[in-house]
Amino acid sequence: MSNSNREELQAFSKIVKATQGADFGPALQSSLSRRRFFIAGGATISFGALLAACGGTTDTGIARIGDSPEKTELVDAPVTDIALLRTATSLEHNAIFVYETVAAAGLLSGDAATLAARFLSDHKAHAEATASLTEKLGGKAYNEPNPRLQSIYIEPALRLITGDDASGIPVTEDPIADVLALAYALETIAGSTYQVYVPMLADASLRSAAIGIGEQEARHAAVIGSLLNPSRLVSTFGLSIAAEYQEETDVPAAAYAVPSAFGTKAPVPVVLGAPDESGIRTSLNLETPSLNSMVYEYVDGE
Amino acid sequence: MTASKIISDSPVRPTEADTELLASAQAAALATRDLYQAAVAAGATGDHTATFVSLAAHHDAYAQAISSLIGRAAPQARDDELFSANKSDFESDATTAALAAHTLENSLVAAHTEMIGALEGTEGAALIASMVLIEDLFLVTPEAAQADAQTTTPVA
Numbered sequence: 001m002s003n004s005n006r007e008e009l010q011a012f013s014k015i016v017k018a019t020q021g022a023d024f025g026p027a028l029q030s031s032l033s034r035r036r037f038f039i040a041g042g043a044t045i046s047f048g049a050l051l052a053a054c055g056g057t058t059d060t061g062i063a064r065i066g067d068s069p070e071k072t073e074l075v076d077a078p079v080t081d082i083a084l085l086r087t088a089t090s091l092e093h094n095a096i097f098v099y100e101t102v103a104a105a106g107l108l109s110g111d112a113a114t115l116a117a118r119f120l121s122d123h124k125a126h127a128e129a130t131a132s133l134t135e136k137l138g139g140k141a142y143n144e145p146n147p148r149l150q151s152i153y154i155e156p157a158l159r160l161i162t163g164d165d166a167s168g169i170p171v172t173e174d175p176i177a178d179v180l181a182l183a184y185a186l187e188t189i190a191g192s193t194y195q196v197y198v199p200m201l202a203d204a205s206l207r208s209a210a211i212g213i214g215e216q217e218a219r220h221a222a223v224i225g226s227l228l229n230p231s232r233l234v235s236t237f238g239l240s241i242a243a244e245y246q247e248e249t250d251v252p253a254a255a256y257a258v259p260s261a262f263g264t265k266a267p268v269p270v271v272l273g274a275p276d277e278s279g280i281r282t283s284l285n286l287e288t289p290s291l292n293s294m295v296y297e298y299v300d301g302e
Numbered sequence: 303m304t305a306s307k308i309i310s311d312s313p314v315r316p317t318e319a320d321t322e323l324l325a326s327a328q329a330a331a332l333a334t335r336d337l338y339q340a341a342v343a344a345g346a347t348g349d350h351t352a353t354f355v356s357l358a359a360h361h362d363a364y365a366q367a368i369s370s371l372i373g374r375a376a377p378q379a380r381d382d383e384l385f386s387a388n389k390s391d392f393e394s395d396a397t398t399a400a401l402a403a404h405t406l407e408n409s410l411v412a413a414h415t416e417m418i419g420a421l422e423g424t425e426g427a428a429l430i431a432s433m434v435l436i437e438d439l440f441l442v443t444p445e446a447a448q449a450d451a452q453t454t455t456p457v458a
Contacts (some may be wrong), residue, residue: 194435195431195435198418198431199312199424201432207421207431208416209419211431211435214435218436218439260436260437262435263365263435
C-alpha cells in the first residue's frame with residue numbers, strides 16, 4: 001500500500017470512530033420542529049396559489065401550477081387521390097421552376113439547353129395533366145411548386161449553383177455539370193414519386209396514368225445520366241459473380257442511365273457547389289415527398 | 303396534421319385475375335432474358351456486351367420477383383412464342399439486335415403500363431410499376447439511341 005493510500009485509510013478510520021455511538025436525533029428534531037414545519041408548508045402553498053392565479057381561469061379539475069396553452073385540434077389529413085394528384089402537380093412545378101431558372105440564368109447552352117427546353121415543355125404538360133385529373137375528381141388543382149421541397153431542396157441547390165452573396169455562397173466552378181446533376185436527381189425523384197403513388201391511388205384507372213407520367217420522368221433521368229456518364233450507361237452493381245461480364249473498373253460513377261433493376265424509392269444524393277477550404281462540396285439528398293410534404297386538400301396555394 | 307390515412311381500399315395481395323396477368327409477365331420476362339443472353343452468346347452486341355448482360359440480369363430479377371409474389375402459380379418458363387419471334391434478330395448484327403431490343407422493350411413498357419391499370423392488388427401493381435420505370439430506361443441505352451435514329455418512336 002502506498003503512503004497516500006495509507007493516510008487516506010487512517011483519516012477514514014478516525015471519522016468512523018468519531019461518529020460511533022453518536023445520536024443525531026435531537027439535532028434533527030431541533031431543526032425540523034413542528035413550528036418550522038408549518039411555516040415551510042404554509043409558504044409552499046401560498047407560492048403555489050400565487051402561480052396558479054397568474055395562469056388561465058379554465059378549470060380542468062386537475063391541480064396544476066402555471067399556464068397551459070389552449071389545445072389546437074389537428075387537421076384531419078387523409079391521403080386521398082386528390083391529395084396525391086395535387087402533390088404530383090406541385091412536384092412538376094418544382095421541376096418547371098428549376099428549368100426556367102436555369103434558362104433565365106443562361107447556365108446551359110447547345111444540346112444541353114435544347115434538352116432542358118424539351119424537359120421543361122414535358123413538365124408543363126404533366127402539370128396540366130395532373131391538374132386536370134385533380135379537377136375531374138372534384139378537387140382544386142394546386143399550381144404552385146411544392147413549398148416544402150422548394151425550401152429544403154430546390155432553393156438551396158440553386159443557391160449552391162448560382163451563388164448567394166448574402167449567405168457567402170460562391171458560384172459553382174462547373175455550373176453545367178451541377179445543373180445536369182441536379183436535373184438527374186430531380187427527374188429520378190419525380191419518376192420515383194409516381195412509382196410510389198401507384199399502390200396508394202384508390203382509383204386503379206389512375207395508376208396507369210400516373211406511371212405513364214413517371215415513365216417520362218425516368219426517361220428524362222436516363223438521358224441526363226447518359227450525358228453525365230456516357231462510357232457506362234447501365235450499372236452492373238448487384239450482378240451475380242457468375243455474370244459473363246465483369247466490371248472493368250471499381251471507380252463508382254456519379255450517375256447511370258439505368259442505375260438498377262427496379263425503380264428506387266431511396267434518396268438520390270447530389271453533390272453541388274464550389275468546394276470549401278477543405279475541398280469538400282455540399283451533398284443534398286433528394287427524397288420523394290413524404291407525408292409531411294404532401295399538398296393535402298386543406299393546403300391553399302399563394 | 304394527424305397521422306395521415308391512406309384511403310385506398312384495394313386488396314393488397316394479387317387476386318386470381320392478377321395472378322394470371324403476373325404469370326404472363328413472368329413468362330415474358332424470362333423470354334426477354336433469354337433473348338439478351340442469346341445476343342451475347344452470338345457476339346452480336348460488340349462493345350455493348352455489358353449493357354445486354356445487365357439487361358438480361360434485370361429481366362431475370364423481374365421473373366424472380368414475380369415468382370416471390372405469386373408463388374406456385376408462377377410458370378417458371380419463358381414465353382416460347384415471344385422468344386422464337388425475336389431470336390433471329392437478337393442473334394443478328396449489332397444494329398438489328400439493337401432495333402429488336404428497342405421494339406421489344408417498348409412493347410413491354412406499353413403492356414406493363416396497361417397491366418398496372420388492370421391489376422387489383424396493390425402489391426402486384428407496385429411491383430410492375432417498379433419494373434416498368436426501369437424498362438423505360440432501357441430505351442435510352444446506346445443501342446436504343448442507335449435504333450431511335452431509324453424509328454419514329456419518341457424516347458423522351
